Amino acid sequence: IKSCGNHSCPHPALHPLWQSPLTIPGGTRQSPINIQWRDSVYDPFLKPLKISYDPTTCLHIWNNGYSFLVEFDDSTDKSIIVGGPLENQYRLKQFHFHWGAINDWGSEHTVDSKFYPAELHLVHWNAVDYPSFEDAVMEGNGLAVIGVFLKLGARHEGLQTLVDALPAVRHKDTVIEFDEFDPSCLIPSCPDYWTYAGSLTTPPLTESVTWIIKKKPIEVDEDQLEAFRTLLFTSDGEEERRMVDNFRPLQPLMNRTVRSSFQ
Ligand SMILES: COc1ccc([C@H]2OC(=S)NC2=O)c(OC)c1
Numbered sequence: 001i002k003s004c005g006n007h008s009c010p011h012p013a014l015h016p017l018w019q020s021p022l023t024i025p026g027g028t029r030q031s032p033i034n035i036q037w038r039d040s041v042y043d044p045f046l047k048p049l050k051i052s053y054d055p056t057t058c059l060h061i062w063n064n065g066y067s068f069l070v071e072f073d074d075s076t077d078k079s080i081i082v083g084g085p086l087e088n089q090y091r092l093k094q095f096h097f098h099w100g101a102i103n104d105w106g107s108e109h110t111v112d113s114k115f116y117p118a119e120l121h122l123v124h125w126n127a128v129d130y131p132s133f134e135d136a137v138m139e140g141n142g143l144a145v146i147g148v149f150l151k152l153g154a155r156h157e158g159l160q161t162l163v164d165a166l167p168a169v170r171h172k173d174t175v176i177e178f179d180e181f182d183p184s185c186l187i188p189s190c191p192d193y194w195t196y197a198g199s200l201t202t203p204p205l206t207e208s209v210t211w212i213i214k215k216k217p218i219e220v221d222e223d224q225l226e227a228f229r230t231l232l233f234t235s236d237g238e239e240e241r242r243m244v245d246n247f248r249p250l251q252p253l254m255n256r257t258v259r260s261s262f263q
């Protein structure tokens with residue numbers, strides 16, 4: 001029995017936070033999933049993913065009561081991704097993380113049933129076909145999320161600028177200005193990725209995400225992971241609940257194939 005924040009339970013997936021719909025009725029492409037490496041299919045027609053972010057589009061960091069998000073000005077095509085499995089370019093809207101109370105779990109996706117201690121999501125939307133992020137969230141090809149695993153290892157200097165800002169957003173609904181940050185420093189240089197059709201992992205759980213999961217993790221150190229765990233789900237003045245185990249349980253693969261960009 002391990003504590004998962006505010007009571008002891010056998011596994012964080014049973015945490016009250018996830019008593020929300022763990023699966024949506026009729027959902028056929030829900031996320032996250034386990035990526036079974038040997039079942040993924042190499043697709044030679046997958047292109048390299050091209051990432052070009054403009055650090056001046058970075059706006060602020062805020063604690064939304066689920067995670068901490070770094071949000072970007074998505075009113076232009078200054079920060080975009082293109083290529084990979086994508087039909088056209090997608091605009092960067094925000095990035096955020098999911099993590100565990102302890103290093104044994106925390107990621108949303110698993111690889112051969114292995115959890116990483118945390119997972120980064122860089123969220124992009126299809127501004128070619130849709131007028132806003134809110135509209136794109138409702139469409140099958142509306143979003144593209146790059147997933148990057150975090151593993152325990154060396155200190156990550158780029159992440160440290162984020163970690164230094166976390167005490168200012170400890171409580172839910174707090175926000176601070178944050179500028180000149182280029183999130184490509186958080187993406188491994190190895191080009192290899194898996195891709196599959198999935199969904200958002202918190203409500204509205206819409207099946208609108210083309211997932212691009214990087215094969216290689218980035219390394220962060222114990223102090224940096226512990227800094228994530230000092231955040232709170234709760235607002236200032238409420239009884240404190242540590243923001244940990246903010247990841248959704250694994251969902252059935254159903255009739256999906258995970259493709260790889262590498263052999
Ligand atoms: C309305 O905007 C949202 C809502 C939920 C999510 C969740 O889905 C994934 S993926 N991670 C999450 O925390 C989101 O992230 C892209 C954006």
Ligand SMILES: [Zn+2]
Pocket residue numbers: 096097098121201
């Ligand atoms: Zn996420």
